[in-house]
Amino acid sequence: MLQSPLLEVPHGFTTRAGGVSPAPFESLNLGxxxxxxxxxxxxxxxxxxxxxxxxPLAGLCQVHGNQVHVVETAGEWEGDGLLTSTPGLLLRVSVADCYPILLHDPRKGVVGALHAGWRGVVSGILPRALEIMQSHWGSHPDDIRVAVGPGISGPHFQVGPEVLERFERAGLAFAEPDPRHPGKYLLDLERALRAQAQQGGIRPDHYWALGRCTYADPAFFSHRRDQGQTGRMWALIMLPKNGRAG
Incomplete structure (x- = not known):
């Protein structure tokens, strides 16, 4: 279980190690x-x-959008983001190339978990979650910590011109031409997330990215690398019931 030094509450990003599943789902497949x-x-x-x-666990039926739910109980919601101020409620998102994002406002006592593929990034799931934290709980951007887990990196995330055009319209075209495939581009989703966090007022020292690529690193499941025959990882976060990080 990988963790971020920014988050002082129970949380983690799973890898593919430590489970019982056989290949090609070896071994900690959670999907x-x-x-x-x-x-x-x-x-x-x-x-x-x-x-x-x-x-108790709160999860998602993920649809690659920007719907973020404020939740207080266990259950499953359609969308790609969860926020809560309920101690003891564990939030989780599922990934296998898309980026998991964990949020924590220690001042207001709020945590969040987001699933951000390219559609979620370009449609602004992170800015949407930050807006809800501010409007619903009065969070201030200076207090919010953003931790980004493993995801497919720019050198391995090839997209076509129609995807690049959407990122250009959003001002998030952190891409370069793919030298091996004319007409294709290599898009850096993590840089786009970092830019959105900065635009949302997140302090640079309150933004952390693991910096490990699911496609290139065999420690992780990768839907694109393994052509769909692969497992799923989770990112999880909760507020401790006793009010301490634990």
């Missing part, structure tokens, strides 16, 4: 939507949730 045996996935989930003390 029931895969072709893995569901009993393997449930055991893997049990192991991860046990690390957090088996709290």
């Amino acid at each position: 029931l939507s895969t072709a893995d045996n569901p009993s393997n996935v449930l055991e893997n989930r049990r192991r991860v949730l046990a690390l957090f003390g088996n709290p």
Whole structure:
């Protein structure tokens, strides 16, 4: 379980190690939507949730958009972001190339988890979450910590001109031509997220990115690298019930 030095609450980004699933889902596959045996996935989930003390879990049916929900109880919502101020409620998002983003406002006692693929980035899921934190809880950008987990890096994320055009319109075209494939581009989603965080008032020292690529690093599942035959990882965060980081 990987962690960010910025976040002082229980949280983590899973890797593919530590589970029971066989190849090509080896080994900590947490995705029931895969072709893995569901009993393997449930055991893997049990192991991860046990690390957090088996709290109630809030999750998502992810749709690659910018819908962010404020939640107070366990359950599943359609969208790509969750925010809560409820201690003891564990938030999770599922990824396998898209970027997981964890948020924490220690002053107001708010945490969040976002799923950001290219559609979520260009449609502004991170700015949307920051806006909700400010409008719903009165969070100030100076207090919010943003931690970005593993995702597909620019050198490995090839897109066509139609995708690049959407990022250009949003002012987020951190891309360069793919030298091996004329007419294609290599798009850096993490740089776009960093720019959105800065535009949203997040202090540079309150933004952290793991900087590891799911496509290039075999420690992670990658939907693109493995042509869809792969597992899923989770990013998780919660406010401790006792009010301490633990």
